[in-house]
Amino acid sequence: MPRAGQRPRLVDVAERADVSLATASRALAGRDGVSAEVADRIRQVARDLGYVANPYARTLAGGASSTVGLIVHQVDDPYFSEIAGGVIQLAAEQGLLVQICQSGRDPDYELQQLRHLIAQRVGIILISGSGYDDPRVEAEARAELTAFQAHGGRVAAIGRHALGVDAVLPDNEAGGNALAHHLIDLGHRRITVAAGSAGLTTVADRLAGVSSALRQRGLPPTDLAVVHGDFTRGGGRAVTEQILNEHPETTAIIALNDAMAMGVLSTLRSRRIPVPGRMSVVGFDDVSVAADLAPSLTTIRLPMTEMGRTALSLALKPRSTRPRRRSTGHLLVVRDSTGPAPTA
Amino acid sequence: MPRAGQRPRLVDVAERADVSLATASRALAGRDGVSAEVADRIRQVARDLGYVANPYARTLAGGASSTVGLIVHQVDDPYFSEIAGGVIQLAAEQGLLVQICQSGRDPDYELQQLRHLIAQRVGIILISGSGYDDPRVEAEARAELTAFQAHGGRVAAIGRHALGVDAVLPDNEAGGNALAHHLIDLGHRRITVAAGSAGLTTVADRLAGVSSALRQRGLPPTDLAVVHGDFTRGGGRAVTEQILNEHPETTAIIALNDAMAMGVLSTLRSRRIPVPGRMSVVGFDDVSVAADLAPSLTTIRLPMTEMGRTALSLALKPRSTRPRRRSTGHLLVVRDSTGPAPTA
DNA sequence: AGCGCTTACGTAAGCGCTTACGTGACCGGC
């Protein structure tokens, strides 16, 4: 008999269906060893009572935790929030709940968050955060994750490899390559890359793609300059100042993500430097505002929502042996921020 | 003795500190009834062992759940992601974890998410989602929340009242009022409001502020037109088409949130209508990209991160009797999207 | 000295679930 004003428990269902606790549990879990007839009755009663299993009890008793932990740099960065959107979508479809953490781009803090999630016994962890510049931190994270997996935890990374876990990765190199080719086609010869922090595999890969494009076109490496900042709008602004000072011959800036590109555009606008008349700008990611900027941003489109979904589905499927990788498509989207190189 | 390869349990701590389970639990919970000396020893052992309480066991045994559920429309909408950022920040400081859900602007689905969170026994629920156009859905949500609170659940709403729970609210009416005054000052007389769906208290309040500004200035209500859409960029685009067709005399558009304003700007740009030369545009919220749009957007700044933090802190503090309200500041930020009304 | 009160701790009963194991009914095969 359900206690007044309390949520029904499994015993309540069992009693009303006139079976034992064990049978009720089995029936609702869809395990076999219960006749179809009895199972139906139990499910019916559960529905009537509005029974929902207590996840804390369930997890304690050995069932798998039904929550997935997601670590991102910053939720209000569109790149991460679109990925998070995908994760949350699929999680909702699967009846999972998503615990979200921000690392604020601090590798140490990210490691701490990771430990916290593991300590909290979430079942699945998705990481879409920083590289760990510090090899010590990187190694610790790796060790933590290995142990976690050894105890049945599921992990996947988004947009980064090098952690020894399943990962979904855009083809960063091809994307960088496509951007560079686009600019070279437009006649640009002095290209400067506004890169994120050097520790990110993402940065290294996108950069490699850019460099190889120059090589493929037989251009001297001196045509390319690289300035490091961080992957934020503020970073983009700072880097732009630096570029204008140190590489005044630049006619095109490749920002390695859209956030930086926005910072670049904003600084160029306040300096009254025409885009793309005097300077072309490209980004990477195609966050949804990219099309609404002025000028609208030429960039590489990444299926971010899809990436989030894929990462979760990867973590959901039991992993066989070595880490798997899933790559995603990408697409050069040409908009108004790029144009022919100014004729000298 | 901790089992090999397993996380330490409370018994492990208790044994090593040579006390009983109960004492260890009390000491770590900071409850009294433990001598300072013993408590210190226990805390020391816990630290040495890297002990972290199992949250499932703790919650099951009657401790409060340490997770807060957050319902938003869409995580990749900057308004919501900035609020979420604030919630997550404070939650992290308090050692709480945040479960995030998207309702996708569907009241029925939002109600379902709400039920799901309650069934999952989260301790705290923060709602930053839709109004419930349908009175039935609204009533059900209200009932659900009342019952939840009766069992010790904590709830707060962000940006909406009418649910019978604590709420943090910007002064929407004053904000709408300020926007309208700004435009009237610039000489605009034919103003059209691009409103969100009529069911939102936010929409009603902001709209009321606009109307009252006209009244305060002695302008006829016919100077104001209102077109309803939804609070998205796409909604802003659609509404703009409608405005250009049905209210061609309009010289200024008040979008009731920034997302719509972005849609408005984008449509005006593709129609080659100069902003602010031929049409002034204002938004509401001041999401972080608002400053980077072209033209940069005149809007009302809301402390979204702060709103998220405040909502959580409100839910954290035990509620006395009737629902509390916390209002937040707001600020008219004048940028480049507004200018003098074109002279006829 | 005897009383009651407080303090500091231990004992043990759950919280609501999962699951290893036990048991009786029923089956076919010899």
Next chain:
DNA sequence: GCCGGTCACGTAAGCGCTTACGTAAGCGCT
């Protein structure tokens, strides 16, 4: 007709905590 093997279900032992209650020691008081 007896035996081993399924099948369908029940019994009960936890999972790792919190907490009501019990208890022994120590205190001040009359």
